[in-house]
Each structure stands twice: as structure tokens, then as C-alpha cells.
Amino acid sequence: MMAMKKSLGARTLLYPTPVCVIGTYDRFGNPNAMTAAWIGICCSSPPCLAVSLRKVTQTYRNIINRKAFTVSIPSQDYAREADYFGLVSGSAADKFPSSGLTPLKSKIVDAPLVKEFPLALECRLYRIVEIGLHTQFIGEILDVKADESCLGPDGLPDIEKVRPILFSPEKRKYHALGRFIGDAFSIGRELIKS
Amino acid sequence: MMAMKKSLGARTLLYPTPVCVIGTYDRFGNPNAMTAAWIGICCSSPPCLAVSLRKVTQTYRNIINRKAFTVSIPSQDYAREADYFGLVSGSAADKFPSSGLTPLKSKIVDAPLVKEFPLALECRLYRIVEIGLHTQFIGEILDVKADESCLGPDGLPDIEKVRPILFSPEKRKYHALGRFIGDAFSIGRELIKS
Numbered sequence: 001m002m003a004m005k006k007s008l009g010a011r012t013l014l015y016p017t018p019v020c021v022i023g024t025y026d027r028f029g030n031p032n033a034m035t036a037a038w039i040g041i042c043c044s045s046p047p048c049l050a051v052s053l054r055k056v057t058q059t060y061r062n063i064i065n066r067k068a069f070t071v072s073i074p075s076q077d078y079a080r081e082a083d084y085f086g087l088v089s090g091s092a093a094d095k096f097p098s099s100g101l102t103p104l105k106s107k108i109v110d111a112p113l114v115k116e117f118p119l120a121l122e123c124r125l126y127r128i129v130e131i132g133l134h135t136q137f138i139g140e141i142l143d144v145k146a147d148e149s150c151l152g153p154d155g156l157p158d159i160e161k162v163r164p165i166l167f168s169p170e171k172r173k174y175h176a177l178g179r180f181i182g183d184a185f186s187i188g189r190e191l192i193k194s
Numbered sequence: 195m196m197a198m199k200k201s202l203g204a205r206t207l208l209y210p211t212p213v214c215v216i217g218t219y220d221r222f223g224n225p226n227a228m229t230a231a232w233i234g235i236c237c238s239s240p241p242c243l244a245v246s247l248r249k250v251t252q253t254y255r256n257i258i259n260r261k262a263f264t265v266s267i268p269s270q271d272y273a274r275e276a277d278y279f280g281l282v283s284g285s286a287a288d289k290f291p292s293s294g295l296t297p298l299k300s301k302i303v304d305a306p307l308v309k310e311f312p313l314a315l316e317c318r319l320y321r322i323v324e325i326g327l328h329t330q331f332i333g334e335i336l337d338v339k340a341d342e343s344c345l346g347p348d349g350l351p352d353i354e355k356v357r358p359i360l361f362s363p364e365k366r367k368y369h370a371l372g373r374f375i376g377d378a379f380s381i382g383r384e385l386i387k388s
Contacts, residue, residue: 014235052236142204174381175373176375193287
């Protein structure tokens with residue numbers, strides 16, 4: 001019965017959201033890093049992701065200018081640094097030196113990766129979608145760069161080695177990855193009527 | 195050095211992606227449910243999320259027709275059912291009866307929720323963005339419905355009670371939520387130079 005469900009109002013609740021760090025250069029070539037959770041894959045072909053930013057951010061201006069960005073995925077060892085990248089504006093602080101992390105110039109897009117993070121997606125700006133408070137930047141993923149340490153025997157990243165951080169909106173908490181539940185496109189097969 | 199990073203090519207890798215079930219009605223009023231991982235919050239005001247679907251899906255046609263959808267978030271107890279909703283097309287099977295789950299008519303949008311899942315977002319179609327193989331549907335979140343059992347003392351959902359499922363692309367695996375790491379907008383404060 002509907003009465004069992006409680007109405008919470010219009011809220012941006014989705015569990016979990018990923019914790020990603022957007023790398024950009026400003027017009028002087030200074031690297032910036034900003035944490036974003038309003039992000040997701042949005043197309044398989046061309047491979048694209050969408051990240052939503054407010055116009056007041058340095059990263060917004062940088063993407064408009066440079067038409068490129070990276071998405072670096074921190075391991076849980078870097079939760080403190082990832083949180084810092086979301087706390088402070090790139091217009092107020094030089095975030096890389098303060099964080100102790102290293103910007104690594106991408107060879108294929110005009111944006112820096114975070115060297116210490118195990119995985120990064122290099123994106124060129126593909127489309128801008130104005131929504132409301134946030135502007136959505138759709139980036140075409142041109143390449144994925146990974147540390148050897150996060151790859152499985154098949155050469156693909158293993159989420160248990162990446163050890164990403166999960167963010168829960170509203171409560172504003174970070175969690176780690178938990179236990180393996182099952183294989184996708186597999187565990188539901190028993191419900192298919194023969 | 196860049197040489198330490200391995201190039202994996204252009205791939206849709208993001209860790210983690212959420213596991214969400216999109217609820218819609220077809221033109222005869224039959225409820226359908228489809229699992230989607232290409233999804234994310236895309237705006238705070240108005241509160242919006244974006245979900246990307248291929249044109250061949252029943253859910254694509256239903257959203258075009260009905261201009262509404264819901265996003266139900268399964269707990270890990272329903273991983274098998276969530277996987278099933280992603281394995282089979284709504285044009286080939288009547289998925290709710292086969293899954294054993296119950297469609298619950300939303301009172302505010304023309305779409306059904308999954309009754310057994312702890313959390314659901316009720317969305318009206320706000321914008322359609324053509325990207326490539328996938329079409330992005332931006333939905334304005336009009337309300338969030340939650341089971342009392344997933345709420346904390348403050349009346350907001352607690353991710354440890356929701357117990358959502360995480361999906362890792364490429365390897366196609368499901369994981370559970372892990373341990374609490376720290377508070378967002380807090381644990382990085384020690385890196386702020388005073």
C-alpha cells in the first residue's frame with residue numbers, strides 16, 4: 001500500500017553516487033582538481049560521461065575555455081584528499097600543492113590527471129546541456145589510463161583493486177566498497193521462464 | 195611518469211555505478227521495469243537526474259509516450275530481481291509477475307514504483323538529449339518515496355539501511371556497500387591552509 005511509503009519531497013537522492021575528481025587547466029595553464037558526485041556514464045557509443053557543475057566553479061570556466069577534462073577515480077586511501085578537492089574553490093587556493101598530490105599532463109586531452117589515483121578517464125568536451133543551477137558537460141571518453149596495480153589478469157580494472165569511494169547525498173558520508181554479491185547478467189537468469 | 199599508467203582505450207568505466215530500476219507504463223497501461231546503470235544526478239535545482247537508454251528498449255518507448263518514469267533503488271536482498279529486470283526486454287516478457295515483485299502506481303507521475311524496493315524517485319520528463327547509441331532522459335524529481343525501515347532518526351534515508359547494489363562495468367559484477375570511511379565536507383579540512 002502506498003501508505004507504507006513516506007514522502008520525502010523533491011530531493012537529489014541516489015545511492016550510491018561515485019566520488020570523482022575533475023582535472024582541468026585554467027587559462028594560465030595552472031592545474032585544478034574538483035570533486036564531483038553529480039556524474040555518470042551517459043552513452044556507450046561514442047563512450048561518454050556527463051558531469052554537472054555550477055557556473056561559479058573554476059572547473060566550469062576551465063572546461064569552457066579548454067574544451068577538455070579528466071575524471072580521476074580516487075582509491076579509498078585518498079578519501080581525505082578527494083574531500084579537500086570538493087571543499088575548496090580553485091579560485092581561492094592552489095589545490096594540488098596543498099593536497100600533496102601530483103598533476104600529470106594528459107598526452108591526448110588538454111587537462112591533467114591525478115597521478116596518485118588508480119584510474120582516470122580522458123575526455124574532450126562533446127556537448128553542453130543547460131539544466132538549471134547545474135550545467136551538464138558531456139565528455140567523450142577518448143582513453144582510460146590505469147595503474148597496473150588495479151588491473152586484473154584480463155587487463156581490465158578490478159573494482160576490488162580500484163577500491164573506489166562511495167558518496168551518499170544529504171547525509172554526506174563516504175563509504176568503502178563492500179563484498180561481492182554476484183555476476184551481473186547472470187544471477188537473474190533463474191527468473192526467466194523457460 | 196606517464197609510462198606507469200597503462201592505456202586501456204576508450205571505455206565506459208566508472209566505479210561504482212548505481213543499480214537502479216526504471217519503472218514505466220506502456221500505452222496499454224502495463225507496468226514495466228528495466229535496470230539501468232547509466233544514470234546520475236545532474237542538477238540540484240530543479241532536482242533532476244539523467245538516465246541513458248537505447249532506443250530499442252520498451253522503457254525508451256514508454257517514457258516517450260508517458261513523459262514520466264520512476265527510479266526505484268533495490269536493496270541488496272533484491273540483486274537477483276534487479277539483474278532479471280536488466281536481462282529481459284519488456285517487449286518479450288511481463289517482467290513484474292515473473293520477478294515476483296509488485297508495481298505500485300505513483301500518485302504524482304504516470305509511472306509505477308517497485309513496492310519491495312526501499313527508495314524510489316518519481317520523475318517527470320524534463321528534457322531529452324540525443325547523444326549517440328544512447329538517448330539521455332533528464333527527469334525532474336518531483337518526490338522521493340521511502341520505506342520507514344530505511345530512514346534514520348533525522349527522517350532521511352540512511353545508506354546503511356538502504357543497502358544499495360553497486361555495479362562495475364566491463365567486469366559486470368555486483369558488490370554491496372562497505373564500511374563507513376568518513377564525513378564528506380569534513381575529513382579534508384585538515385588540508386586547508388590556515
